Amino acid sequence: MRTITVADLADLSVGATLLGTGGGGDPYIGSLMAEAAIGRYGPITLLDVDELPDQGLVIPAAMMGAPTVMVEKIPNGGEVLTAVSNLERTLNQKAVAIMTIEAGGINSMIPLAVAAQMGLPVIDGDSMGRAFPELQMTSFHVHGIRATPMALVDEKGNHLIIEAIDNAWTERLARTATVAVGGAAIIALYPMTTKEAKRAMVRGTMSKAIELGRLIRDGHLSVDEKAIQLARDYGGIELFSGKVADVERHSGDGFARGTLSCTGLGPYAASVLRVEFQNENLMALRDGSVVATVPDLICVMDRETLMPITTEALTYGHRVTVYAFPCDPVWRTSKGIKTVGPRYFGYQVDHTPLHRG
Amino acid sequence: MRTITVADLADLSVGATLLGTGGGGDPYIGSLMAEAAIGRYGPITLLDVDELPDQGLVIPAAMMGAPTVMVEKIPNGGEVLTAVSNLERTLNQKAVAIMTIEAGGINSMIPLAVAAQMGLPVIDGDSMGRAFPELQMTSFHVHGIRATPMALVDEKGNHLIIEAIDNAWTERLARTATVAVGGAAIIALYPMTTKEAKRAMVRGTMSKAIELGRLIRDGHLSVDEKAIQLARDYGGIELFSGKVADVERHSGDGFARGTLSCTGLGPYAASVLRVEFQNENLMALRDGSVVATVPDLICVMDRETLMPITTEALTYGHRVTVYAFPCDPVWRTSKGIKTVGPRYFGYQVDHTPLHRG
Numbered sequence: 001m002r003t004i005t006v007a008d009l010a011d012l013s014v015g016a017t018l019l020g021t022g023g024g025g026d027p028y029i030g031s032l033m034a035e036a037a038i039g040r041y042g043p044i045t046l047l048d049v050d051e052l053p054d055q056g057l058v059i060p061a062a063m064m065g066a067p068t069v070m071v072e073k074i075p076n077g078g079e080v081l082t083a084v085s086n087l088e089r090t091l092n093q094k095a096v097a098i099m100t101i102e103a104g105g106i107n108s109m110i111p112l113a114v115a116a117q118m119g120l121p122v123i124d125g126d127s128m129g130r131a132f133p134e135l136q137m138t139s140f141h142v143h144g145i146r147a148t149p150m151a152l153v154d155e156k157g158n159h160l161i162i163e164a165i166d167n168a169w170t171e172r173l174a175r176t177a178t179v180a181v182g183g184a185a186i187i188a189l190y191p192m193t194t195k196e197a198k199r200a201m202v203r204g205t206m207s208k209a210i211e212l213g214r215l216i217r218d219g220h221l222s223v224d225e226k227a228i229q230l231a232r233d234y235g236g237i238e239l240f241s242g243k244v245a246d247v248e249r250h251s252g253d254g255f256a257r258g259t260l261s262c263t264g265l266g267p268y269a270a271s272v273l274r275v276e277f278q279n280e281n282l283m284a285l286r287d288g289s290v291v292a293t294v295p296d297l298i299c300v301m302d303r304e305t306l307m308p309i310t311t312e313a314l315t316y317g318h319r320v321t322v323y324a325f326p327c328d329p330v331w332r333t334s335k336g337i338k339t340v341g342p343r344y345f346g347y348q349v350d351h352t353p354l355h356r357g
Numbered sequence: 358m359r360t361i362t363v364a365d366l367a368d369l370s371v372g373a374t375l376l377g378t379g380g381g382g383d384p385y386i387g388s389l390m391a392e393a394a395i396g397r398y399g400p401i402t403l404l405d406v407d408e409l410p411d412q413g414l415v416i417p418a419a420m421m422g423a424p425t426v427m428v429e430k431i432p433n434g435g436e437v438l439t440a441v442s443n444l445e446r447t448l449n450q451k452a453v454a455i456m457t458i459e460a461g462g463i464n465s466m467i468p469l470a471v472a473a474q475m476g477l478p479v480i481d482g483d484s485m486g487r488a489f490p491e492l493q494m495t496s497f498h499v500h501g502i503r504a505t506p507m508a509l510v511d512e513k514g515n516h517l518i519i520e521a522i523d524n525a526w527t528e529r530l531a532r533t534a535t536v537a538v539g540g541a542a543i544i545a546l547y548p549m550t551t552k553e554a555k556r557a558m559v560r561g562t563m564s565k566a567i568e569l570g571r572l573i574r575d576g577h578l579s580v581d582e583k584a585i586q587l588a589r590d591y592g593g594i595e596l597f598s599g600k601v602a603d604v605e606r607h608s609g610d611g612f613a614r615g616t617l618s619c620t621g622l623g624p625y626a627a628s629v630l631r632v633e634f635q636n637e638n639l640m641a642l643r644d645g646s647v648v649a650t651v652p653d654l655i656c657v658m659d660r661e662t663l664m665p666i667t668t669e670a671l672t673y674g675h676r677v678t679v680y681a682f683p684c685d686p687v688w689r690t691s692k693g694i695k696t697v698g699p700r701y702f703g704y705q706v707d708h709t710p711l712h713r714g
Contacts, residue, residue, distance in 0.1 A: 156522050156526070157522040158530060159519070159520035159521075160517060160518065160519055161517065162515075162516075163515070163516035163517070165513055165514045165515055172537050173515060173517065176533040176534060180530055180533040
């Protein structure tokens with residue numbers, strides 16, 4: 001058990017942006033929301049799931065939609081509370097803890113605000129170990145846990161309760177509703193017992209995000225020293241270094257889709273890198289060859305500081321370094337690869353786990 | 358109070374097709390569902406709303422979607438029961454009566470089956486006096502009654518509860534969900550007290566549909582005799598007589614949209630008629646001049662029998678007579694015209710109430 005204070009939020013924000021792999025929305029604005037909640041209700045307890053008894057309801061809360069829209073529709077805490085409360089009412093049971101569905105991006109922050117408001121602890125971990133674009137892309141799903149009943153609310157006051165036959169239908173129904181309400185919505189879903197959470201969650205992702213952020217923000221370390229730690233402690237592999245030549249984006253169907261193109265600098269001077277994304281970075285091709293794919297993490301960072309950069313923030317000429325990090329082992333299972341492997345996203349390539357080349 | 362027996366269903370089916378004004382789905386298949394329910398549970402009680410005490414919950418049930426799809430996704434009774442039960446559970450209250458939201462088309466039948474199953478009476482009337490394509494196009498809406506909470510279910514077992522900020526949002530959210538589940542869904546909505554129903558409903562539409570069907574099906578009357586009664590008792594006005602030259606249809610957005618073109622016969626030999634529809638017939642133009650618009654009823658009937666024809670059933674060469682009937686007075690109010698007048702549907706014309714020309 002530890003607490004999350006306002007001082008942790010800046011680190012968490014940076015770490016969560018890294019784990020957001022380009023998507024998930026910039027957590028900075030979300031961190032303001034968490035900061036306000038902590039200021040009002042006090043520090044948030046971050047628990048290891050083993051500290052909780054087996055029984056008791058856990059509710060993950062998140063924001064859903066295209067990050068492009070999410071960052072413009074930041075909820076006030078009230079909407080997240082409404083989503084969690086609507087789900088509690090549907091289940092006729094009170095939650096004992098709040099959980100993070102994705103520790104990448106803004107969704108690392110959304111649960112903190114509501115946990116502070118409700119006086120509940122947050123469980124350290126998530127269901128991805130990163131960010132993914134669709135609702136069934138969770139370790140919960142891999143472990144056979146249903147996403148519904150699910151509550152969805154928008155900032156205008158529209159509420160939905162969805163009860164779907166499977167998690168793919170949950171994604172479909174929630175996605176169309178999210179598009180209908182303007183491209184972003186607040187959701188509470190995958191209600192489960194703490195016993196199920198113990199079995200199915202990716203553990204420790206919240207504290208990992210805080211540590212990663214602290215490392216990157218450390219003013220006493222050089223970029224090279226940070227790079228060494230990223231490689232040694234987190235399995236990071238440098239894929240490319242260069243500058244942004246183009247970012248093509250479109251977001252009509254509830255996702256931010258597009259392609260990032262970079263031309264090389266330094267040792268990569270003769271090379272080009274292309275990164276395909278659907279909210280999150282999905283595949284990196286260097287000079288036409290696949291060098292990393294989902295579910296491994298593909299992270300674009302500032303070349304001088306290693307500060308992670310979301311897809312929205314990328315602009316022409318930006319000097320960047322692109323890293324890959326290995327995904328959680330849950331994603332290397334056959335159901336994991338089926339759920340989030342490159343073929344699911346329409347790429348005709350198999351996932352090859354990262355190796356230092 | 359009267360009962361609806363299996364013998365009434367054939368009349369109701371024809372009358373409801375007429376009031377369906379081309380849309381609403383052919384009630385014939387729905388009548389089989391009602392027939393099965395009556396066979397199993399006994400005749401259905403049809404009540405005047407004044408026979409009920411002011412308190413008590415009334416639930417309208419219906420099918421939503423493009424009629425093109427609706428007639429291919431006829432529910433088993435179980436789905437309608439699920440929708441009504443989900444709404445009862447959300448409200449934590451049992452219904453005392455079932456209501457028809459539109460007496461035109463298949464939605465005249467859907468409530469009968471569930472009423473028989475639940476042992477509840479059906480209130481004689483609806484919220485349109487006809488069929489309309491969108492959820493907010495009801496006398497309930499004109500009287501300020503909210504459509505939500507609303508239950509939506511599909512034939513696969515997906516369930517939604519929608520709580521929207523207004524009835525336009527209800528339509529939007531339910532429509533996108535209906536499209537997502539394949540173009541048709543079962544809904545229970547506009548839950549209200551019997552007191553509200555007394556104030557806001559269009560009365561007597563179910564028995565009117567049965568009477569209209571009985572008249573049209575009467576083998577002892579000639580077409581001319583039927584036409585005289587349609588004019589005298591129901592305000593019917595003949596707009597055209599001719600044959601179908603073309604029907605252009607598309608249904609991508611959850612509606613069946615298109616245009617019917619007819620060339621004249623007899624006194625209309627030199628004329629052409631065009632009917633624009635969005636599920637229901639919306640506007641009739643004879644030789645380019647508007648001769649009838651929503652909210653008045655535009656009904657296409659077989660020229661030899663006056664049997665009404667749904668848009669789906671229209672084929673090239675079909676000999677037809679086109680009638681208009683005056684709408685319920687609720688639609689001539691300013692909120693009524695705003696809700697269902699021609700301008701709502703994108704036509705740059707004002708509604709002119711029917712007159713014999």
